[in-house]
Every structure is written in C-alpha cells, then in structure tokens.
Amino acid sequence: MNMGGLESDLEDLYRRRQDAFQVMLASVTGSVESARDVVQEAFAQALRDQNGFRGDGSLEAWVWRIAFRVAVRSKGSHELAVDEVPEVAFLDESRDPMLAAAVRELPRQRRMAIFLRYFADLSYAEIGEVLGIAEGTVSPTLSKAHRQLSAALTSNEVMA
Template identity: 40%
Template sequence: MGVRTAEGFEPWYTEEFPRLVTTLRIATGDGGLAEEAAAEAFARAYDKWSRVRKMASPNGWVYVVALNEVRGALRRRRLEHSQAARLRLGHAPPPPDPDDDLWRAVRNLPERMRLAIGLRYVADLPEAEIARVMGIARGTVAATLHSARRQLSHDLAPRLLKETS
C-alpha cells in the first residue's frame, strides 16, 4: 500500500517540525527526546488530521500533544528505571549542544522560562496561545517572559539583547 498523505499535512509538517523540535530542545535540553516527542505528536496529528486541520490553531494543538509526550517520556524513564527504555531507542545519539552564548544562557533559565521563551521566539506563538499550551494565565506568561528576557539580558551582557515584545 502506498503512503497516504493527508491533504495539507505535509507542508505544515515540513514547516513546523523543525520549530517544534527546537522549542522542545530548548525546554528540555534533550535533542533526542525533543525529536521523538515531536515525531509522535505529528503522527497523532496525521492520525486526526481531518479534525486537527480545522482547529483554530493546529500549531497550539501539536505543541500541547508534544509537551504531554515529553512529560510522559520523562515519567516512563522513572517507571521503567531504564535509560534504554527512552523514547529515542533505536535512533542516532542526540546532537551535541551548539557552542553558542545564547544557547548556554537559555539553558541556564528555569524550565518554565525556557519553555515560554521557546514557544515565543522559536515557535512564534502569541502570548494567548502560549498561555493555552502551558496551561497558565496570560498575565503569568507575560511575567515569565519578562523575567526570562531580563535574565537573558543580564547573562548575555554586553551583547545587549534588545527587548521586543
């Protein structure tokens, strides 16, 4: 049987997969886990594409699913007590961290700030959508992003990052 490609899925997937992986990698620090969670989330999207494509924000949906995959994978690691049982089993080793000041500064942020930063600046989601994905109030997103930018600016001085909304 040939590959059935749901109409409109592949361009969306091609465009969004790298952004989702980068966002998850920023949030988790684990490139392999990020790729696996993203692949699983897009597989779910493919499975339900007729519904997902009609959603107001398919991107928001796939980010929520991917984050749940990450949480589930982290919990399974504990449950199975086995690093070998990680979701990336069978795939190539995760890529090394880039030698980049901004990457290091972001990795030093608390987990929730990293996720907010990834969703805002990599996934390019608006604050209202970030609030939905993270399950927190919009005001809290703004506050979290503000704190994150302030900390990044401090850590990256004298690079003098410009704060933009």
C-alpha cells in the first residue's frame, strides 16, 4: 500500500464525507460538537494506523468502524466488541416523535442499518462491512426494518 496515496485518499474522504460522519456519529455521541471531535480523532487514528487498513474492503467502511469505536469510547462506555453495534438515537426526537418512537422499537442492528442508510448514505456493501455482516444480509435487514417502521408509523399516525 502506498502510504502517501492512502493519506491523500483519507484526506479526500474527509473532505467529501465529514458532514455525513458528523451527522451519523452525533446519533451515537449525543451532540454535534462531540461528533465533530470524534470525526477529527477517527481520521487522525486512521492516519496514524494506516497499516491497519489491509485494502480488502472499502476505506470508508474501515474509517467508519474506527469512528464508532472512538465514539463509544468518548462516552466513557465499554470498548465495542468486534461484532457489537453501538446504540444510535436522534438528537432531537421532539421534531418527529412518531418516527423516533418507531425507530426506538427496532432491534439495535436494524436501527443501525437504517441510520447508516439514511444518515450516512452508505451502500449496502458498505453497510455490510461496517456492521460486519454479509452484503446479502443487508437487504433483508433493511427490509425488515422498513416493514417494522412502516407498520409502526401507519398505526401511530392513523391513531394520531
């Protein structure tokens, strides 16, 4: 791996995607300010630990995994296990309480998949890499999440 090239790729990734990183990670850390710090630190870690990127997956997915570990650590929580998915939640649930309630009911992995899809705008392959599941499993995971959300929203919104 050409380290100069990887540094340049990381910078390019940062410049293109740091907004998405912040938005997504704020749902883990609880604030945009702390999410920004997490993004800064995650990319710094990636720069330092370039040997950790083996090149057999996407660079972005690798940085996401670093970022989630940093985000969880920044909250003082325990270290994430390899296959563990962090908790995510909306920052301001009052802006769409029905969606927030529906999302809260999702199992943790489905919830994360939905956030990665809509907040991080990741492809199925990247979601699979971040979650540590096969790409073929992402589609059914998202489908189940969609069905559950759709049912909950329809029911709640009809009742409302």
